[in-house]
Amino acid sequence: MVNKQPVGAHYGWKDWMIQRVTAVIMVAFSVLILGFFLVYGRVEFGDWKQLFQNQLVRILALLFFLSVYYHAWIGVRDVLMDYIKPLAVRLSLQVAVCLFLIVCSIWTVSILWGN
């Protein structure tokens, strides 16, 4: 291959932004759950279950987990970009991570709505 450094992949900005946004969502949801714990003191399984009967909470939780996955995806991808230089290896690893996170997402949905 020619030894050139093409630049301008044009997702630098978007990813960076998403990383911030997902971070905010993660913090917000954590605060929410923490608040729930504080208000209710000792939380029994029942209370817990009841809370997740609420559609809104389910959606928020889904948002939270998707944020975690996307955030993780950017982070892991950056690490792979730094340490794994051979293109083929990096691509396969990235695909693997990607698949894993997609599976996680589906699983999350099924847990949240699957009863």
Next chain:
Amino acid sequence: MKFQILRFDPDVDQKPYFKEYDIALEPSDRMLLDALIRIKSIDDTLALRRSCREGVCGSDAMNINGKNGLACITKVSELKEPVVLKPLPGLPIIRDLIVDMTQFFQQYHSITPFVINNEPAPEKERLQSPQERLELDGLYECILCACCSTSCPSFWWNPDKFVGPAGLLAAYRFIADTRDHATNERLDNLEDPYRLFRCHTIMNCVDVCPKGLNPSLAIGKIKEMMLKRAV
């Protein structure tokens, strides 16, 4: 005074090693560079770059007791003994304290480091208010010493792809100049997962800059401009 200096001459050495020096300094040897020249007058094989001896040319950046700095403006009296000297980290060593700066300058060159303005030049100077000119303070003073970029972990991993603090500071110097009309192209040039966004605000660069500049702040401003442009 005791020194431990990393030595390496590819002509004879298999790998770098530390050489110890214990030398008597004269009262006039106030800066580390004076001390190094004293050492060199005894052992002329010690290789280092130096020129202005007043902190404006950027030649004698090195790793001094673990921190990057310019030898010529580092007072010996403020150094802990033995003084451990190494070449700038992260760049290939050519010899002793001299590193190959090619990648560093390549990154500088990659940000189109010149004012771009395709309007016909007026007879007189292009006008700029003192406030507009003030925007360039803290940016144009960079001496390209590479202290910052070679202390930046992101630059160590990707010196070929991450522009690094010095280059990004320069990029913002041109973005901030009212006479430059290529802001969009400049932002496009940096809109990439490596070139700009490898900066994780680790702030090493700010800590070591011998001219007291703040590349991290400039990087933040570029990101802000991208935000402005996107929304």
Next chain:
Amino acid sequence: MASASSLPVRKFDAVVVGAGGSGLRAALQLSSAGLKVAVLSKVFPTRSHTVAAQGGVGASLGNMGEDNWHWHMYDTVKGSDWLGDQDAIEFMCKAAPEAVIELEHFGMPFDRNDNGTIYQRPFGGHSQNFGEKPVQRSCCAADRTGHAMLHTLYQRNVFANTQFFVEWMALDLIRDAAGDVVGVTALEMETGDVMIFHAKATLFATGGAGRIYASSTNAFINTGDGLGMAARAGIPLEDMEFWQFHPTGVAGAGVLITEGVRGEGGILLNRDGERFMERYAPTMKDLASRDVVSRAMATEIKEGRGAGPNRDYILLKLDHLGPDVINKRLPGIREIALKFGNVDCTKEPIPVVPTCHYQMGGIPTNYLAEVVVPKDGNPSVIVPGFYAAGECGCASIHGANRLGTNSLTDLLVMGKSAGDSMIKFIRENNTHKPLPADAGAISLARIAALDATTGGESVHAVGDAMRQTMQAHCGVFRFPDMLEEGVTKIKEVAERAKQLEIKDKSKVFNTARIEALELQNLIEVAVATMVSAEARKETRGAHDRADFHNRPGYVNGRDDQNWLKHTLWYKDGNKLDYKPVNLTPLTVESFAPKARTY
């Protein structure tokens, strides 16, 4: 080591040796004209010594009040103590405003006035209406003008795609049998390889040689390589006795404090707290021309009115300007005072002494930057293919004493002029003249000798001897017996410099070898200086001979009858020759020599 005939050769239309202000300005001209140009530099371009210039670049923009190039010209002629060539001075002063505006268009971050124009500050020796009162003529970027200018010029060269050979040291000039210049030999520092740069036109822009003195504002790399190379190739050096001692070098360190400090209102005080410049220069006071101020300071110190425990320095007071002005206009000075003078200049004065700063002499050229030498009775015959600009050239714009800010102007104007002259020459002579068979032989021999010598002296020891000799025998005040003795001594040092021994034999970045080669250049400059100074029997500008102070019939110690002429020193036999000063400007009337008061 390779033999001369097997040295690799690369061909260029033009070779520029030196990437300081003058070299970069010339290169820009050449590259923009589409020529194939190689720019050689011992250091990365932005590390050239132009980066250290602080105070400003002089041009009669008239942004702060009325001004015009004719006044600038008068100040420069008067500053030169009438030794400057008035055609070259007119040329520079007239071209200066355009050169500065161009630089602004290239992106130079000049300080600004409220109306958006370039800010200009007062500077020593610059006046309104032929000496009436100080004028604000120095265009500046805080106190980092040289830095801003050098970086801007480098950036513009990146734009123009100039080809740089960084960390390549030119070793010797190559002249053919007819004496025409056909290129240079150069050493790649990283590998130790020598190569021939074959060129249609060659420019020297190698800067000054201030390192011949022990106390100097100059960078380590200012070793007069261009002068050494020219002298070895049989080109004479002009007016080498004229060295400017800058009034304000930090005592003990040599680092420069710009005259801009006094331009902004700083004043010089002796141990009694007296503003003594009022006595020496009633009109311009602290802003008199540099030779005048340095002499006054040296007199104060000599007469026991110096400050400090040893009464050996003068105080530069600027705290009355207030921290705001200091931080805005002189931030670099504050840093230097703190680091090198151990004082906070917003509170205390800075200890300063006159320090070697600038070489007025150099390789003789005309105002087109063409190198000229005497031949068959004509004092100025062009050496085809050879050009010099910047501090290493002598046009002669600065004569016996340069005005502050006029060097940066010189770099821009003469750099551009050199570029234009070379373009014209290359277009008219569009083939390479053949290299002589032994091209490169001298350079290889010099390197081989350094590698082979054992039992010689170290570069450090001989260099020290040279610097001490120059400092003691050829300083601000010069005495006839000291000069005579100095000539003998410096010749002895020059002999010692023929037997340099280096321990470092590596090919890779051998800085010991480079320093030895530099010393061989420095020593040529030192000898030229001492011999020329000894011979000039008068006081003129920076050449201040104590034996001519107050001599009846001498105007300010000057002898215009016999000594209104340029010195030419030849390496061969230390021969001296002289040529007349050009008192005829290009278009205006001549400024006739008269007494110099400020």
